[in-house]
Every structure is written in structure tokens, then in C-alpha cells.
Amino acid sequence: MALLEVKNLSVSFPTADGTLHVVRDVSFSVEAGDFFGIVGESGSGKSVLVQAILGLVPGAKLSGQALFNGRDLIGLPAEELRRIRGAKISMIFQDPLSSLHPQYTVGQQLVEAITTHQKVPKSEARSRAISMMRKVGIKDAERRADSYPHQFSGGMRQRIMIAMALLLQPELIIADEPTTALDSTVQAQILDLLSSMQRELNTTVIMISHDLSVVSRVASQMMVLYAGTCMELGAADEVFTSPSHPYTARLLAATPSVHNTEHRLRPIDGSLPSLLAPPTGCAFAPRCELADERCRGTLPPLEEHRSGRLAACFHPDTELAAPEPVIARSAGQQEGAPPIISAQGIKLSFSAGSWPHKRQVNVLKGVDLQLFEGETLGLVGESGCGKSTLVRVIAGLLQPQEGSVLVEGQELGAPNTESWKQARHLVQMVFQDPFGSLNPKRRVGSIIADPFMIHTDLRGEQLKSRVRELMDLVGLNPEHYNRFPSEFSGGQRQRIGIARALALKPKVVLFDEPVSALDVSVQAQILNLISDLQRELGLSYIFISHDLSVVRHISDRVAVMDRGQIIELAGAQQLYENPQTDFTKTLLAASARS
Amino acid sequence: MSAHTLTPAAATAAPEVKQRSSLRMTVDYLLKDRASLIAASFLVLLVLFALAAPLLAGITGHPANDQFRETGLTPAGVPVGPGTEFWLGADQLGRDVLVRLAYGARVSLIVGVVASLAAASIGIMVGMVAGYFGGKVDTVLSRCIDLVMSVPFLLAALALVSVLGASLPLSVGVIVFFSWTSLARVIRGQVIALRQREFVEAARSLGAGHWGIIFRDILPNLAAPIIIYATLMIPSSIVFEATLSFLGMGIVPPDASWGGMLAEASGNSIYLTAWWLVLFPGLALLFTTLAFNVLGDGLRDALDPRTRRKAK
Known part of the structure; x- marks a missing residue:
């Protein structure tokens, strides 16, 4: 049965x-x-x-x-x-932090899971909890049982959730x-x-x-x-x-x-x-x-x-049409051409915590990066490695404590200076969250028109027709001009974000995990759109993703970041076939698919 | 441009089920909420009542400040109760309570709405600036809010009136001064949360200036708390005004106001015999504030899905 x-x-x-x-x-x-x-x-x-x-x-x-x-x-x-x-029947949820109570130690919570369902003495429950923690690979379980959930990393917390799920067999x-x-x-x-x-x-x-x-x-x-x-x-x-x-x-x-x-x-x-x-x-x-x-x-x-x-299909096991081959990129990296973006010795630290425990967290520890015209530079690394921060420095949203960013040879100044404003026409950004990066209370037409309102004196019908052109360019129905972002699906919203970034005809677009919030079928639409736009408009990209296969698919060169530094940078094929550092090898092994 | 041929189907496939706009959803919810509906109808009637004040004076033949000592007072000088001549009775000077109630409604509504709008504007500005810029600006503005909140309002009002003399603009001013703080605090908190959102960062990366971001990106997202708090501020302003008038520091007699009417009724203990002098202005005040509060609560439930779920 x-x-x-x-x-x-x-x-x-x-x-x-x-x-x-x-x-x-x-x-x-x-x-x-x-x-x-x-x-x-x-x-x-x-x-x-x-x-x-x-x-x-x-x-x-x-x-x-x-x-x-x-x-x-x-x-x-x-x-x-x-x-x-x-x-x-026990359950393990996606977010281990919100499934664990922040005010009790994990040991207490594991013991409680046993005692709610079984009549056993506390000491026995505790020893069972600790042996289960050991089983799921938590080192020094005896001592760690007295730690609170926030003192564990995400992976460790998920191990604890698994231990809790297994406790009652x-x-x-x-x-x-x-x-x-x-x-x-x-x-x-x-x-x-x-x-x-x-x-x-x-x-x-x-x-x-x-x-x-x-x-x-x-x-x-x-x-x-x-x-x-x-x-x-x-x-x-x-x-x-x-x-x-x-x-x-x-x-x-x-x-x-x-x-x-x-x-x-x-x-x-x-x-x-x-x-x-x-x-x-x-x-x-x-x-x-x-x-x-x-x-x-x-x-x-x-x-x-x-x-x-x-x-459940009337046409099972039918061979699908063969996929189209990748269209070769016309513009590649030109020999000897100066880089369009050049970051040198970028150092950035935040102060965290409050007095008397105030400390400096070094997010970027001296990063050098160059982007050449027409190429896509992939940036991979685990969460917290500083890749998003690096891109925000290049976009001019954060100011590094040391080092400089040159856009077409021009120094990117402090925010709201003349050179910084000029750089808006050259560098634009597409954000990760298609829900959070569009103002929910503004209509799509007005969101895409924003860059024109800020930087040009286009108004009225002229402005509208430019916005419609952009919507057409990224595959949105221009008739949806007057809708609110909530009326669009995740993929369509990301198109809106791309249209907004392209409004000022920038030469460089920075993508911060643009497809990580999207479903696979939609992700492919957006990835294809991104590479087609590059071919058509001759754009240069920096593309962040935690997904190595997405980066491999879209990038010419790939940079691997770990703890605030770029530890490896090579052509995509070379990096994936012949990784040099241990960290890159581990990353690749983890994402290797059958 | 050929990029749009990539996936035309994805972009043009219109959703079969039309999403309702947030305004539509709010109205739908309010229409289903019977308490809000009753409160809103009461307020509509109240506005009509206030607008019809001169009309009422014409129908009854009793202008608001005229004293009808022959018909309004018994030979002993006691005011007559509700009847065919004076529908809600007459006061101790022989004036028509109904007509004075209607004129008092004008004062209450004007003070309530004007003072709330003015206080809300100040609160929104201060809250947005403090929340958006943070740091020293926030510290200074937040301490200002604390300072205003710690001033005892009756003492300050008494002092101001004794120096400047009672008048309608002064009482509105006093009410505004003391009621912008709570909204400013709420807005500040909301703005601190909104400031971290990615769409603000997106606006910054496009090169938008601070004021552009504040007014074009942040303000529209504050619509819900502003509507709710402004609605809830109206009844407290009305009560505030009534309190000031009751203490003789608001509307100058002989002009009618609900607080003033209550004060006159209690002044010489006339209410012991003429109950209508307390009951009708008291009920008007009670139901008006109740209606605004119920409507404000209804709006909060309709605009904020989180409280709605709790309410159910």
C-alpha cells in the first residue's frame, strides 16, 4: 500500500x-x-x-x-x-530563519519539538536533539545547541530545520x-x-x-x-x-x-x-x-x-523543433581599444553595529575591473561577496572610500556633480527585483518617461511617442502605456525596467541578477531579449548572477568574486573548462548538472 | 527595430481577467462595510445640514443670532422646549437651537477640515524630509516633534488667547500647531522604509534629484496613511475646537458653535431644566466624531490589506 x-x-x-x-x-x-x-x-x-x-x-x-x-x-x-x-508528517520550509523562533536557542526548540509529541524527560530529549544535530552535520553540537538561530548561517539553519523534521522519526x-x-x-x-x-x-x-x-x-x-x-x-x-x-x-x-x-x-x-x-x-x-x-x-x-x-498529452513523445544556433556577435572586444569602463583599486567599507560594538565591514577590498565595448562581463559569487556593491559603485550609487571609476576615460565624480550626471547617459542599471524596482503607484508610461523628464525637455506627444518606441523595442504592448506595474507579470515588469534603462541610449548597462526572480520559461525570454538588444544597439554589459549557467550562457568573460575581491577573471569558456582557483572549482562543482 | 519580434505573444497576450484598480477595490470594500457606509451617509447629511443653515433660518423665521424673547421664553424667563415653533427648543436668550446647530456645524466642519488639511500638510512635509534625509536633519526635526508633543496644549492655548484675543483663525492655528506631530511621526517611519526600496535606488541611478524622488516616487506611496490619518484628524480637530469654544477661547459669541452652545448651557445650570440645550449639541458632536472615526477605520481596513485580514 x-x-x-x-x-x-x-x-x-x-x-x-x-x-x-x-x-x-x-x-x-x-x-x-x-x-x-x-x-x-x-x-x-x-x-x-x-x-x-x-x-x-x-x-x-x-x-x-x-x-x-x-x-x-x-x-x-x-x-x-x-x-x-x-x-x-513534518515539513521543511524555504526560509529557515522565519521558521525558527528568534528568542529561543535551537536546542530549546528541538527539545520542544520532541516534548510536544512525546512524553520523555528533558535530559533525554536534549541528548536526542544533540545527536540529531550531529547527524545533520553540525560540528560541536553540544555547544551549538545553546546558540540562537541568528548565530547560524543560512545553510546551518536549514540543517537544523532538517534535524527538527527528523527528530520524531x-x-x-x-x-x-x-x-x-x-x-x-x-x-x-x-x-x-x-x-x-x-x-x-x-x-x-x-x-x-x-x-x-x-x-x-x-x-x-x-x-x-x-x-x-x-x-x-x-x-x-x-x-x-x-x-x-x-x-x-x-x-x-x-x-x-x-x-x-x-x-x-x-x-x-x-x-x-x-x-x-x-x-x-x-x-x-x-x-x-x-x-x-x-x-x-x-x-x-x-x-x-x-x-x-x-x-497528460495527446501528442506525447514528439520531438520538438531543433533550437536555433546562437547568432555570432558582430562586435567583440577590439584589440588595443581603451576600456569603456575602468575601475581601479575600489575599496569600500560600511560601519556596522552601534557603539560600543561598532566595527568596519570591508565589502570591497581593492577591486580592479575593466569593461570593453560590446562585451558582456559576467560577475559571479556567493551572496555577500560584494558583487552588487561593486556594480552600484560603477553605477555611481555608492561612493568608494578609495579608488576611482573611469567611464570613457572620464572620472565618475560624487553624486549630483556635473560629471556624475553626464555619466547617467552612458551607464544605466537594471535591478534584480521586478516588483521592487518599479514604483507601484506610478503608471508604466510615467516610469519609462522618467529619464526623459529628468534629463531632457521632451514633453507631451513627443515624449509619449519616445516611450512607445521603447516599449515596442523591449516587446511590450505600447497600448499598456497607462497601466500600473501590478498589472504586469514578472517578466513583463523586467522588460519595463530594461526599457527605462535604455531610454537615455546608454553605452553600458549593468544587470544585477535580472532574471533570478523569474520563472525558467520567462527567464529565457528576458535572456534572449538582453542578448538581442546588445547585438542591435552595440551595448556593453556587466551581468551579475548567482546562477553559473546563466552567466555562462550570456557572458564573453567571467569574473569570480569572493569576499570583496575578484579572484579569477577569464574568458567564459576557459574559466568553465579550466578553473584556476579552488573557489571557482567548488562553485562549478556545485552547479554541475546531470 | 526588430527586437520586438522576439516574443510578441508574450507581450501582447492580454490577461483574460482584468485586475481591478486599487481605487475600485477600496470603493468595493467600503460599499460592503455597512458601518462605513452609514458613517459616510451621516456625514453627507451633516454637510447638507450645514449648507442649509440659512435656508433653515428662513423656514423657521429665526435668524441664528436673533433673540425671540416673546416666543422663545416663558413669562418666567425659562426657554421653551422642542415644539412646533422651536423644533429643537430655544436657548436661554430665546434663540433657535436647530438654526444655531446648523451654523455650528459650519464652524465645526470648516475648523475640522481646514485644520486637518493644514496639519496634514505640515506633518507630511516634516515627516518626509526627516525620513528621507535622515541623519542630523532627522534628529533636529524629530526633537521638534517631541518638543511640540510635550507642550501642554490647554495652557498654551489659554496663554495665546489671553494675549491675542479669541478668534476663529487663532483657534484653527492652535489646533494645527498641536495636531501635525502624530502624522509627521507616522510619515517619517513610512519614508524610512520606502527610502530603502529598489525603485528609489532606480530613480537615483537615473539621476533624479532628492526633491524629485520625494515628490514623484515617495509621496504617491504615502496615499494610504495620509488619507487614513487625515480622516482621523478631523474629529479630533472638531473636539479640539469645541473644547476651546467651551472654555471661551474659540468662536466669539454670539456666533454659534457646538462647544459654545454646550458652554452656555452649563454656564448658568440652565441645563437642569432645559435638557435640550445639552442633548442636541452633545449628540451632534458625538455622532460627527463617531462617523469620522468609523469612516477612518473603514478606510484603513480598505486601504491596508494587513489590518483587513486581522479585522476579519
């Missing part, structure tokens, strides 16, 4: 705008000892599906069955569900995006830990992730969700290497890879269908190149195709 068997589960939310159909008729079963992965983009309903089963989504309407050890969890009283959660562990908030090297460690714990203690794990490759690395079974419906279900490595459903195939084709740089990314056009009015046919049909009348009219059933894999 399967440990968890979900039959025809649907979850919907009544809202002011109508009913949101978040999960529609999903069935799957998880055998004891399985590592089951659920993959989907944001809005696919993957988290809601699992949380609804555990009764963690207030206000949701559920139908169908979720049999846990033969007992239906749907409709169980809240008190009984609470007893099952923690003791029989639950039959099922549900991990909801357990590694998304972590750096790639730490992510690899946590994934290894999860799978070794699963094997060692023989528990069953359901892991939710937006990242196909992460799931395929650890899971034995995998389910692909799209717009609340199950698209494909089968052995994880098979789904990953030879997907049956066109959605899975397209998702893989849209993901940049460290190894494949010869092909253009194939984005999935269009966006997720509205969950308020889900299509009657296949949810993916509007974006699918294989879709015909039947796909749009009727929902394809989840049927067994090729080697026992289940896919």
Missing part, C-alpha cells in the same frame, strides 16, 4: 474576483521509502497542493481524497491533523523549496544531506521545487505540475532526460546549461493561464506548438506512455 495516495484532489479559493482554481484533479501516490519530487513554475499550485493536504491553507475548498496510511486526511478535524503534523517529510534561499555550494550540501538522511533513516520525502535539475538530482519519482494540473509523472531521471510531455521538454529547452552554449534558449511564449478561468482543454495548449483543436477542447487524460511514464 502506498504511504500517501492522493486521488482527484482539487483545491480552490473563493476570492473577491471569483474562484481561483489552484489545483485541479491531481492524483499521485508516494510509496514508502520514495524520494518524490514535485516540480512546477510559480503559480503551478505545487505548494498549495501539499499544504492543503495538511490543512495548512485556511479558506481553501478541497475535494478528492488524500489517503495517508489508508486514512483520508481531507476533512479531518483540525486537532487530529495537528497531531499528525509533526509526529507523522516521521513517516513522511515534506520539503517545500528547501534550497531556494541558499547559495549554490550550500544548496548542493543540503540536497546531499536530505538524500543521505532519506536513505539512512528510510523515511519518505516529498520535495517541492521550481528547479527541474535540483529535483532530478535527488528524487526517484517526479511529478510536473502546470497551472494546477499534473502534466507528467514518472521516474525522475527519465522525465529529466527524455520528457514525454511537451511542457516538460520546453521547460528543459528554456533552461540555460553550463555545457550547452551553442544554442539560443527557447523561451515558452505567452504566460500562465488565469486560474480564475482555467482553460477547458489542456492548460498548456495556448503556449504549445503541438496543440490542435482536440487539445484546446478536451482535457487530455493522464495516460501511460513510453516506459511506464504518465503524461
Whole structure:
């Protein structure tokens, strides 16, 4: 008998705008000892599906069955569900800092997790907690048990969450995006830990992730969700290497890879269908190149195709058109040409803490960097290494204590000086967060018109037509001039940010993680837009990302940063094939994909 | 330009379900909130009542400051109660309480709205400057706020009136001086949070100046707290004015104001026999402040989804 068997589960939310159909008729079963992965983009309903089963989504309407050890969890009283959660099923969440109480030591919290569900003496609970901490790889566990959550790093906190989940030896562990908030090297460690714990203690794990490759690395079974419906279900490595459903195939084709740089990314056009009015046919049909009348009219059933894999498609296992080759860049680095941007000996430190514990934090420790016309310089490193700070110094948003930035040979002065204002026409920036970097209370037309309002005396119709041209350039419908940012999807918002950055016709654009907040299918659209704009307008880029395959895909040269310094800088291919420093090797190993 | 051919479908695919604008959502929410609806209707009626004051004087034939000693007072000199001649009764000088209530409503609304708007403008400016620039500017302005908050308002008001003499502009001035501080504190806190947002950094990287950022990027995001606090400031200004008039430091008699009417009723213990002299101005004051407060709470729930969830 399967440990968890979900039959025809649907979850919907009544809202002011109508009913949101978040999960529609999903069935799957998880055998004891399985590592089951659920993959989907944001809005696919993957988290809601699992949380609804555990009764963690207030206000949701559920139908169908979720049999846990033969007992239906749907409709169980809240008190009984609470007893099952923690003791029989435990959860690991994305953000370990917000799941741990800041005012208790981790030892206290682990002990409490035991004593809430079992009657054991405190001392025994504590020794069990400490031995579990050791098991999940926390050194010096005896002493560390008395530390508070903020005294641990993100990866260590996630280890503690895993220890807490394992403490009561639950039959099922549900991990909801357990590694998304972590750096790639730490992510690899946590994934290894999860799978070794699963094997060692023989528990069953359901892991939710937006990242196909992460799931395929650890899971034995995998389910692909799209717009609340199950698209494909089968052995994880098979789904990953030879997907049956066109959605899975397209998702893989849209993901940049460290190894494949010869092909253009194939984005999935269009966006997720509205969950308020889900299509009657296949949810993916509007974006699918294989879709015909039947796909749009009727929902394809989840049927067994090729080697026992289940896919909900009328055209399974169809070979997709081969991706286009990358178009060679016309403008490369010219021999002997002076750099367009040259940063020399940049040092920057912040003072942190308050008196008497005030101290200096050195963020940049003397960085030299040159950017040549027409090239893309990738900048990689773990969070906190200073890459965002470096880019802000080059953009003129922060002033370094030492060193200088030359833009086309001109010194970039202090903010609001004449030379600084002049540099706005040459260097512009695109920010990471497509939600935070656009003023929510201003219309798109006015946001894109901002640079003209500040630097030119274009007004009225002339200004409007320039803004429309820019919207057209980045693939936005110029008719959406009067909308607010909240009416756009994440990918469209990033287009708005790019349009704003291009308004003054700069020569250099600095990208600070421009695609990290986007889904894979949209990420590919934006990456292609960024490289097309470069070819067309002859731009030079500095491109920050924590994702090495994205950087590999887009960059000519790559600089690796660690603790405020550039430790390695080389041509992209050379760096990825023949890394020189240990740090780069670790980074590459962590992101190496099957 | 051929870049737009990259993914035309992505950009042009209009969402099937239209998102409602934030104004639409706020109005929808308020329309569903019965308490806010009643409060808003009461305030509309109150404004009509105030506007109709001369009309009422015409219908009843009792101008506000005229004394009707023959019809308004009994031979013993006691005011007559509510009836066909004086609908809400007459006061100790034989004046019509209904007409005076309507003229008093004008004073209350004008003082409430004007003083709140003026106080809100000062509070917004001070709060934005303190929050945006931080550092020494913030320290100085924040201490100013503390200073004003620690001045005992009645003592200061008494001193000012005794020096300058009571008048409507002076009482508005006193109210403004004492009520901008709370909004300034709220705005300062909001601006400190907004200043860290990426869109402010984006505006800076485009080369926008400080005042451009303050007015074009930060101010629109303060709409919710400003609307809420300004609405909640109106009733306290009205009560403030009534207090000043009650103490004889606000509106100069014989002009009508609710606070003044209450003061006259209590002045010679006439309310012991003529209950209507206390009840009607008192109720008017009570329901007006209540209505503004209920509406302000409703607006807060409608504009701020976080408090809305708690409220449910």
C-alpha cells in the first residue's frame, strides 16, 4: 500500500474576483521509502497542493481524497491533523530563519519539538536533539545547541530545520523549496544531506521545487505540475532526460546549461493561464506548438506512455523543433581599444553595529575591473561577496572610500556633480527585483518617461511617442502605456525596467541578477531579449548572477568574486573548462548538472 | 527595430481577467462595510445640514443670532422646549437651537477640515524630509516633534488667547500647531522604509534629484496613511475646537458653535431644566466624531490589506 495516495484532489479559493482554481484533479501516490519530487513554475499550485493536504491553507475548498496510511486526511478535524503534523508528517520550509523562533536557542526548540509529541524527560530529549544535530552535520553540537538561530548561517539553519523534521522519526517529510534561499555550494550540501538522511533513516520525502535539475538530482519519482494540473509523472531521471510531455521538454529547452552554449534558449511564449478561468482543454495548449483543436477542447487524460511514464498529452513523445544556433556577435572586444569602463583599486567599507560594538565591514577590498565595448562581463559569487556593491559603485550609487571609476576615460565624480550626471547617459542599471524596482503607484508610461523628464525637455506627444518606441523595442504592448506595474507579470515588469534603462541610449548597462526572480520559461525570454538588444544597439554589459549557467550562457568573460575581491577573471569558456582557483572549482562543482 | 519580434505573444497576450484598480477595490470594500457606509451617509447629511443653515433660518423665521424673547421664553424667563415653533427648543436668550446647530456645524466642519488639511500638510512635509534625509536633519526635526508633543496644549492655548484675543483663525492655528506631530511621526517611519526600496535606488541611478524622488516616487506611496490619518484628524480637530469654544477661547459669541452652545448651557445650570440645550449639541458632536472615526477605520481596513485580514 502506498504511504500517501492522493486521488482527484482539487483545491480552490473563493476570492473577491471569483474562484481561483489552484489545483485541479491531481492524483499521485508516494510509496514508502520514495524520494518524490514535485516540480512546477510559480503559480503551478505545487505548494498549495501539499499544504492543503495538511490543512495548512485556511479558506481553501478541497475535494478528492488524500489517503495517508489508508486514512483520508481531507476533512479531518483540525486537532487530529495537528497531531499528525509533526509526529507523522513534518515539513521543511524555504526560509529557515522565519521558521525558527528568534528568542529561543535551537536546542530549546528541538527539545520542544520532541516534548510536544512525546512524553520523555528533558535530559533525554536534549541528548536526542544533540545527536540529531550531529547527524545533520553540525560540528560541536553540544555547544551549538545553546546558540540562537541568528548565530547560524543560512545553510546551518536549514540543517537544523532538517534535524527538527527528523527528530520524531516521521513517516513522511515534506520539503517545500528547501534550497531556494541558499547559495549554490550550500544548496548542493543540503540536497546531499536530505538524500543521505532519506536513505539512512528510510523515511519518505516529498520535495517541492521550481528547479527541474535540483529535483532530478535527488528524487526517484517526479511529478510536473502546470497551472494546477499534473502534466507528467514518472521516474525522475527519465522525465529529466527524455520528457514525454511537451511542457516538460520546453521547460528543459528554456533552461540555460553550463555545457550547452551553442544554442539560443527557447523561451515558452505567452504566460500562465488565469486560474480564475482555467482553460477547458489542456492548460498548456495556448503556449504549445503541438496543440490542435482536440487539445484546446478536451482535457487530455493522464495516460501511460513510453516506459511506464504518465503524461497528460495527446501528442506525447514528439520531438520538438531543433533550437536555433546562437547568432555570432558582430562586435567583440577590439584589440588595443581603451576600456569603456575602468575601475581601479575600489575599496569600500560600511560601519556596522552601534557603539560600543561598532566595527568596519570591508565589502570591497581593492577591486580592479575593466569593461570593453560590446562585451558582456559576467560577475559571479556567493551572496555577500560584494558583487552588487561593486556594480552600484560603477553605477555611481555608492561612493568608494578609495579608488576611482573611469567611464570613457572620464572620472565618475560624487553624486549630483556635473560629471556624475553626464555619466547617467552612458551607464544605466537594471535591478534584480521586478516588483521592487518599479514604483507601484506610478503608471508604466510615467516610469519609462522618467529619464526623459529628468534629463531632457521632451514633453507631451513627443515624449509619449519616445516611450512607445521603447516599449515596442523591449516587446511590450505600447497600448499598456497607462497601466500600473501590478498589472504586469514578472517578466513583463523586467522588460519595463530594461526599457527605462535604455531610454537615455546608454553605452553600458549593468544587470544585477535580472532574471533570478523569474520563472525558467520567462527567464529565457528576458535572456534572449538582453542578448538581442546588445547585438542591435552595440551595448556593453556587466551581468551579475548567482546562477553559473546563466552567466555562462550570456557572458564573453567571467569574473569570480569572493569576499570583496575578484579572484579569477577569464574568458567564459576557459574559466568553465579550466578553473584556476579552488573557489571557482567548488562553485562549478556545485552547479554541475546531470 | 526588430527586437520586438522576439516574443510578441508574450507581450501582447492580454490577461483574460482584468485586475481591478486599487481605487475600485477600496470603493468595493467600503460599499460592503455597512458601518462605513452609514458613517459616510451621516456625514453627507451633516454637510447638507450645514449648507442649509440659512435656508433653515428662513423656514423657521429665526435668524441664528436673533433673540425671540416673546416666543422663545416663558413669562418666567425659562426657554421653551422642542415644539412646533422651536423644533429643537430655544436657548436661554430665546434663540433657535436647530438654526444655531446648523451654523455650528459650519464652524465645526470648516475648523475640522481646514485644520486637518493644514496639519496634514505640515506633518507630511516634516515627516518626509526627516525620513528621507535622515541623519542630523532627522534628529533636529524629530526633537521638534517631541518638543511640540510635550507642550501642554490647554495652557498654551489659554496663554495665546489671553494675549491675542479669541478668534476663529487663532483657534484653527492652535489646533494645527498641536495636531501635525502624530502624522509627521507616522510619515517619517513610512519614508524610512520606502527610502530603502529598489525603485528609489532606480530613480537615483537615473539621476533624479532628492526633491524629485520625494515628490514623484515617495509621496504617491504615502496615499494610504495620509488619507487614513487625515480622516482621523478631523474629529479630533472638531473636539479640539469645541473644547476651546467651551472654555471661551474659540468662536466669539454670539456666533454659534457646538462647544459654545454646550458652554452656555452649563454656564448658568440652565441645563437642569432645559435638557435640550445639552442633548442636541452633545449628540451632534458625538455622532460627527463617531462617523469620522468609523469612516477612518473603514478606510484603513480598505486601504491596508494587513489590518483587513486581522479585522476579519
